[in-house]
Amino acid sequence: MKINVQSSLKTLAAAALVAGAAQFVVVGTSHSHGDVTPQAVDTEGLDELGEDYLEENPYRLVGGEQYDLAIEIGSSGYSQNCARCHGLQAISGGIAPDLRLLEDGVLGDEWYLERVRNGYSQNGAYKMPQFESLLSQEAMWAIRSYIETRPKPE
Numbered sequence: 001m002k003i004n005v006q007s008s009l010k011t012l013a014a015a016a017l018v019a020g021a022a023q024f025v026v027v028g029t030s031h032s033h034g035d036v037t038p039q040a041v042d043t044e045g046l047d048e049l050g051e052d053y054l055e056e057n058p059y060r061l062v063g064g065e066q067y068d069l070a071i072e073i074g075s076s077g078y079s080q081n082c083a084r085c086h087g088l089q090a091i092s093g094g095i096a097p098d099l100r101l102l103e104d105g106v107l108g109d110e111w112y113l114e115r116v117r118n119g120y121s122q123n124g125a126y127k128m129p130q131f132e133s134l135l136s137q138e139a140m141w142a143i144r145s146y147i148e149t150r151p152k153p154e
Protein backbone atom coordinates (compact mmCIF):
# COMPACT_ATOMS: atom_id res chain seq x y z
CA MET A 1 0.00 0.00 0.00
CA LYS A 2 2.75 2.36 0.97
CA ILE A 3 4.57 1.61 -2.22
CA ASN A 4 1.43 2.24 -4.21
CA VAL A 5 0.94 5.64 -2.65
CA GLN A 6 4.51 6.55 -3.36
CA SER A 7 4.35 5.42 -6.92
CA SER A 8 1.11 7.24 -7.55
CA LEU A 9 2.67 10.35 -6.06
CA LYS A 10 5.52 9.90 -8.47
CA THR A 11 3.07 9.52 -11.30
CA LEU A 12 1.34 12.70 -10.21
CA ALA A 13 4.63 14.55 -10.05
CA ALA A 14 5.55 13.29 -13.49
CA ALA A 15 2.14 14.33 -14.83
CA ALA A 16 2.62 17.79 -13.34
CA LEU A 17 6.00 18.05 -15.02
CA VAL A 18 4.54 17.02 -18.34
CA ALA A 19 1.69 19.49 -17.93
CA GLY A 20 4.20 22.20 -17.10
CA ALA A 21 6.28 21.35 -20.11
CA ALA A 22 3.23 21.27 -22.36
CA GLN A 23 2.21 24.69 -21.13
CA PHE A 24 5.67 25.97 -21.85
CA VAL A 25 5.56 24.61 -25.37
CA VAL A 26 2.19 26.21 -26.02
CA VAL A 27 3.36 29.58 -24.76
CA GLY A 28 6.55 29.27 -26.78
CA THR A 29 4.61 28.58 -29.95
CA SER A 30 2.19 31.44 -29.58
CA HIS A 31 5.05 33.88 -29.17
CA SER A 32 7.44 32.68 -31.79
CA HIS A 33 4.79 32.19 -34.47
CA GLY A 34 6.66 29.50 -36.23
CA ASP A 35 10.20 30.24 -36.97
CA VAL A 36 9.88 32.76 -39.73
CA THR A 37 10.74 36.32 -38.85
CA PRO A 38 8.77 38.89 -40.81
CA GLN A 39 10.94 40.55 -43.40
CA ALA A 40 11.14 44.25 -44.03
CA VAL A 41 10.03 45.06 -47.55
CA ASP A 42 12.04 47.50 -49.66
CA THR A 43 9.51 49.82 -51.27
CA GLU A 44 11.90 52.14 -53.06
CA GLY A 45 10.32 53.75 -56.10
CA LEU A 46 6.78 53.68 -54.74
CA ASP A 47 5.09 56.98 -53.87
CA GLU A 48 5.39 57.60 -50.15
CA LEU A 49 2.05 57.68 -48.38
CA GLY A 50 2.70 59.47 -45.10
CA GLU A 51 1.56 58.58 -41.62
CA ASP A 52 -2.18 58.29 -42.04
CA TYR A 53 -3.57 55.06 -43.32
CA LEU A 54 -5.47 55.34 -46.57
CA GLU A 55 -8.78 53.58 -47.14
CA GLU A 56 -8.16 52.39 -50.64
CA ASN A 57 -5.17 50.89 -52.44
CA PRO A 58 -3.42 54.04 -53.70
CA TYR A 59 -1.30 52.21 -56.27
CA ARG A 60 -4.30 50.72 -57.98
CA LEU A 61 -5.92 54.17 -58.05
CA VAL A 62 -2.85 55.77 -59.61
CA GLY A 63 -2.33 52.81 -61.92
CA GLY A 64 0.40 52.69 -64.55
CA GLU A 65 4.02 52.25 -63.52
CA GLN A 66 3.31 52.73 -59.82
CA TYR A 67 0.85 49.86 -59.88
CA ASP A 68 3.20 47.61 -61.86
CA LEU A 69 6.03 48.31 -59.42
CA ALA A 70 3.72 47.77 -56.44
CA ILE A 71 2.75 44.36 -57.80
CA GLU A 72 6.39 43.40 -58.25
CA ILE A 73 7.38 44.53 -54.74
CA GLY A 74 4.22 43.01 -53.29
CA SER A 75 4.96 39.65 -54.84
CA SER A 76 8.22 39.27 -52.94
CA GLY A 77 6.78 40.90 -49.82
CA TYR A 78 3.96 38.36 -49.92
CA SER A 79 6.33 35.41 -50.34
CA GLN A 80 8.43 36.52 -47.39
CA ASN A 81 5.68 37.42 -44.97
CA CYS A 82 2.39 35.80 -45.84
CA ALA A 83 2.93 32.68 -47.97
CA ARG A 84 3.79 30.39 -45.06
CA CYS A 85 0.22 30.68 -43.82
CA HIS A 86 -1.80 31.87 -46.80
CA GLY A 87 -0.03 29.70 -49.37
CA LEU A 88 2.41 30.24 -52.23
CA GLN A 89 1.02 32.58 -54.89
CA ALA A 90 -1.92 33.26 -52.60
CA ILE A 91 -3.33 29.76 -53.13
CA SER A 92 -4.36 28.69 -49.66
CA GLY A 93 -3.45 25.23 -48.45
CA GLY A 94 -6.10 25.49 -45.74
CA ILE A 95 -4.16 26.88 -42.74
CA ALA A 96 -5.48 30.39 -43.32
CA PRO A 97 -8.13 31.93 -45.58
CA ASP A 98 -7.57 32.14 -49.33
CA LEU A 99 -6.77 35.80 -49.97
CA ARG A 100 -7.84 35.59 -53.61
CA LEU A 101 -11.37 35.59 -52.24
CA LEU A 102 -11.09 39.05 -50.68
CA GLU A 103 -13.57 41.50 -52.13
CA ASP A 104 -12.40 43.70 -54.96
CA GLY A 105 -11.98 47.42 -54.57
CA VAL A 106 -12.39 49.56 -51.50
CA LEU A 107 -14.47 47.04 -49.51
CA GLY A 108 -11.74 44.44 -49.77
CA ASP A 109 -9.10 47.10 -49.11
CA GLU A 110 -10.62 48.13 -45.79
CA TRP A 111 -10.88 44.60 -44.47
CA TYR A 112 -7.44 43.72 -45.76
CA LEU A 113 -5.80 46.68 -44.03
CA GLU A 114 -7.64 46.06 -40.77
CA ARG A 115 -6.43 42.46 -40.62
CA VAL A 116 -2.88 43.17 -41.72
CA ARG A 117 -2.42 45.99 -39.23
CA ASN A 118 -3.99 44.23 -36.27
CA GLY A 119 -3.46 40.57 -36.99
CA TYR A 120 -5.80 38.08 -35.45
CA SER A 121 -5.73 36.56 -31.99
CA GLN A 122 -7.80 33.86 -30.40
CA ASN A 123 -7.69 32.96 -26.70
CA GLY A 124 -4.74 35.28 -26.25
CA ALA A 125 -2.61 33.63 -28.92
CA TYR A 126 -1.86 35.32 -32.22
CA LYS A 127 -2.95 33.23 -35.19
CA MET A 128 -1.76 35.97 -37.46
CA PRO A 129 0.88 38.49 -36.39
CA GLN A 130 0.19 42.21 -36.25
CA PHE A 131 2.09 43.75 -39.13
CA GLU A 132 1.48 47.33 -38.01
CA SER A 133 5.00 47.92 -36.77
CA LEU A 134 6.67 45.42 -39.07
CA LEU A 135 5.63 46.58 -42.51
CA SER A 136 5.28 50.09 -43.89
CA GLN A 137 1.95 51.21 -45.28
CA GLU A 138 3.60 51.21 -48.72
CA ALA A 139 4.54 47.54 -48.26
CA MET A 140 1.02 46.62 -47.11
CA TRP A 141 -0.56 48.16 -50.20
CA ALA A 142 2.09 46.64 -52.46
CA ILE A 143 1.16 43.20 -51.10
CA ARG A 144 -2.53 43.96 -51.61
CA SER A 145 -1.72 44.94 -55.20
CA TYR A 146 -0.02 41.61 -55.78
CA ILE A 147 -2.87 39.64 -54.19
CA GLU A 148 -5.45 41.29 -56.42
CA THR A 149 -3.64 40.14 -59.56
CA ARG A 150 -4.10 36.51 -58.56
CA PRO A 151 -7.05 34.99 -60.40
CA LYS A 152 -9.90 33.96 -58.14
CA PRO A 153 -10.46 30.22 -57.70
CA GLU A 154 -13.44 28.71 -59.51
Ligand code: HEC
Residues within 6 Å of the ligand: 033, 078, 081, 082, 083, 084, 085, 086, 095, 096, 097, 098, 099, 102, 111, 112, 113, 115, 116, 120, 127, 128, 129, 131, 143
Ligand atom coordinates in the same frame (compact mmCIF):
# COMPACT_ATOMS: atom_id res chain seq x y z
C1 HEC B 1 1.11 32.86 -38.86
C2 HEC B 1 0.15 32.71 -39.94
C3 HEC B 1 -0.22 33.94 -40.73
C4 HEC B 1 0.60 34.85 -41.37
C5 HEC B 1 2.13 34.85 -41.42
C6 HEC B 1 -0.26 35.76 -42.05
N1 HEC B 1 -1.56 35.45 -41.80
FE1 HEC B 1 -3.19 36.45 -42.51
N2 HEC B 1 -4.42 35.21 -41.45
C7 HEC B 1 -4.02 34.13 -40.73
C8 HEC B 1 -5.19 33.49 -40.15
C9 HEC B 1 -5.19 32.24 -39.27
C10 HEC B 1 -6.31 34.24 -40.57
C11 HEC B 1 -7.78 33.98 -40.22
C12 HEC B 1 -8.23 34.93 -39.16
C13 HEC B 1 -9.73 34.91 -39.10
O1 HEC B 1 -10.30 33.87 -38.77
O2 HEC B 1 -10.33 35.95 -39.42
C14 HEC B 1 -5.78 35.31 -41.40
C15 HEC B 1 -6.59 36.27 -42.01
C16 HEC B 1 -6.12 37.22 -42.92
C17 HEC B 1 -6.96 38.15 -43.64
C18 HEC B 1 -8.49 38.18 -43.60
C19 HEC B 1 -8.97 37.17 -44.62
C20 HEC B 1 -10.44 36.96 -44.67
O3 HEC B 1 -10.89 36.25 -45.60
O4 HEC B 1 -11.17 37.45 -43.80
C21 HEC B 1 -6.15 38.91 -44.41
C22 HEC B 1 -6.55 40.02 -45.35
C23 HEC B 1 -4.79 38.46 -44.17
N3 HEC B 1 -4.82 37.44 -43.25
C24 HEC B 1 -3.69 38.97 -44.79
C25 HEC B 1 -2.37 38.59 -44.51
C26 HEC B 1 -1.21 39.18 -45.14
C27 HEC B 1 -1.25 40.24 -46.22
C28 HEC B 1 -0.11 38.59 -44.58
C29 HEC B 1 1.34 38.92 -44.82
C30 HEC B 1 1.72 40.32 -44.69
C31 HEC B 1 -0.60 37.62 -43.60
N4 HEC B 1 -1.97 37.63 -43.60
C32 HEC B 1 0.21 36.81 -42.83
C33 HEC B 1 -2.72 33.70 -40.55
C34 HEC B 1 -1.59 34.35 -41.01
